[in-house]
Amino acid sequence: MFRRTSRRVRERFEPRFPLVHPHRLRHSFAIHTLEKLVSGYYRQAAALVADAGADAGLALYLTKADPLAVLRDLLGHSSVTTTELYLRRLDVTRVYRTAYEHAGQQAGLVPAGITAEVEAEFAGEAEV
8 A cells, every 4th residue: 555655646746755665654653752752751841940940850850751661662662772773763863852942942941042142153064
């Protein structure tokens, strides 16, 4: 089904459309689920830090389930190491960075203009 659909999309709409395999759905599920888990996790930590100081953030970190452990269970892996190796092939750094930045901004922990200052410092350089 995936191959037939991929071929139809290439023939009718986009000749560069990749051949899609069922395992790609697993990758998509992993990334989207990790984005949701991590963003919720960082939002809670940022809210605690904003309300009660850094110690509350540490308490949340130590008492809540790690997003990787939750994703491990959802993917059916036997260990978090398997999940980490699986995710290493996907764009996980972006997921964590985006969630961390958004949580800090929403909680008012990032001073105004600091993002622009960082962007200006790296202007003209290729992103790693």
